[in-house]
Amino acid sequence: MKSIGVVRKVDELGRIVMPIELRRALDISIKDSIEFFVDKDKIVLKKYKPYGVCLITGEITSENREYGNGNITLSPDGAKLLLEELKSALHQAKS
CATH class of the missing domain: 2.10.260.10 (Pemi-like Protein 1; Chain: D)
Structure with missing residues (x-):
């Protein structure tokens, strides 16, 4: 500490x-x-941070899912936003 x-x-x-x-x-x-x-x-x-809150959007929905051994919680919208950002970053890295 x-x-x-x-x-x-x-x-x-x-x-x-x-x-x-x-x-x-x-x-x-x-x-x-x-x-x-x-x-x-x-x-x-x-x-x-309330349990089950989306890391990207801050939403708490029954559709939120945990990823990365429970370290990341994403709502469907948050997952879509993150996926698009990752795709963009990968595309830029290839260029």
Whole structure:
């Protein structure tokens, strides 16, 4: 685990402020959800992504499928967009 050299105090309501540099680096915006995990004596924060959300379109549908050993979830539209982009990239690489 890497320290970023920032220390924050917990206020009377249990809140902490996440540094803007960290939010920018992790693409965390206002109103984004953060998921909490505990690993022994550590608290791990992660930008929350609902299970089954399409990596390309952000859609959650019953038709979404997992690929790459469950590492990538795509909706039918997301799969089509990705396929077209890959075809284009392969075509350009051949040229």
